[in-house]
Every structure is written in structure tokens, then in C-alpha cells.
Amino acid sequence: QVKVVEDGGGSVEAGGSRVLSCVVYDNSYTKYCMAWFRQSPGKEREEVATIDSDGNPVYAEFVKGRFTISKDIARKMLDLEMYSLKPEDTAMYYCAAIPDTRVRCEWGLQYNSWGPGTQVTVSA
Numbered sequence: 001q002v003k004v005v006e007d008g009g010g011s012v013e014a015g016g017s018r019v020l021s022c023v024v025y026d027n028s029y030t031k032y033c034m035a036w037f038r039q040s041p042g043k044e045r046e047e048v049a050t051i052d053s054d055g056n057p058v059y060a061e062f063v064k065g066r067f068t069i070s071k072d073i074a075r076k077m078l079d080l081e082m083y084s085l086k087p088e089d090t091a092m093y094y095c096a097a098i099p100d101t102r103v104r105c106e107w108g109l110q111y112n113s114w115g116p117g118t119q120v121t122v123s124a
Contacts, residue, residue, distance in 0.1 A: 001113040002026045002099040004034075009093060009118030016085050018120060022078040022095030030073050033098040033105035036080045038091035038120075045094070049080060053105040063089075085122045092117040 008020040020036070035050035049059045049069035057069045068081040078095060096111035103109065 002029070002032070002097055004095045004097050004113055004115040006093060006095045006115040006118040009120045011121045011123065012085055014085060014087055014122055014124050016122070017081070017083045018085065020080040020082065020093055020095075020118060020120070021075075022080075022115060024076055024078065024097060026099060027076075028099070028101065029076055029097070030071065031101040033100075033103050033109055033111075034071075034078050035096050035109070035111065036069060036078070037094045037096055037111075038089075039094070039117075040088075040091040043091075047107065048093070050107060050109075051105060052107070058107050082120070085120075087122050087124045090120060090122045092119050 003025040004022055006022050012018050036048040037045050038048050039045040051057050066084045070079050094117045095115040097113040098111055
């Protein structure tokens with residue numbers, strides 16, 4: 001496992017934006033599969049966005065066109081830019097990683113390293 005910590009959560013009005021960041025405490029982080037997930041009360045955790053092994057971002061349908069995932073190699077961070085936020089985007093957002101360079105990054109992986117989460121609340 002590897003330590004990951006999210007930051008950037010908070011409250012925002014509908015239509016607003018927010019940027020979440022995830023710091024990875026490992027120098028090999030650029031080679032790891034990483035993703036953003038979220039979980040709302042009473043719902044299962046769902047994958048929001050990831051970057052595949054070819055460097056392509058992959059998004060859940062419900063955030064396509066509104067969220068952007070990116071790796072900032074210099075800062076050793078995985079960012080999630082969120083725009084046009086909706087009340088249904090309210091959730092605890094989690095960063096996840098697989099500290100194994102042999103794994104091919106794609107949608108739907110089983111991650112073994114999770115951050116504590118950062119809460120995003122979108123008011124109507």
C-alpha cells in the first residue's frame with residue numbers, strides 16, 4: 001500500500017467549481033494506477049475518473065464534460081477539476097492508488113490504497 005491524502009473539499013453552490021488534489025507519498029507515483037471515487041450517504045462508492053496506461057482520462061458518464069482528471073508530476077499530485085457542479089455531486093471524494101507498476105491502468109480496477117476522503121457539498 002501507499003499513503004495518499006486528498007485535499008480541496010468544501011461547500012460550493014450549484015454551478016460552481018472546485019479542484020480536488022491528491023498527494024501520493026511515493027516517488028514512483030507516476031507509474032501507479034490512480035483514480036478518484038466518491039460515495040454519497042446511502043449509496044455505494046462509485047468510480048469517478050481515472051487515467052489509463054495510455055495516458056487517456058476515463059470518466060463516469062455522470063461527470064463527462066464537467067470534470068477533468070490530471071497528474072501533476074512535479075507536485076506528485078492527482079488533481080480533479082470539477083465544474084458545473086450539481087447537488088447530486090455532493091459526496092465524500094476519495095483518491096485511490098495501486099502501488100504496483102505491473103498493473104495496466106484501466107477503468108474498474110480494485111484499488112488497495114485509499115485516502116481518508118474529502119467532503120464536497122453542493123447546495124442548490
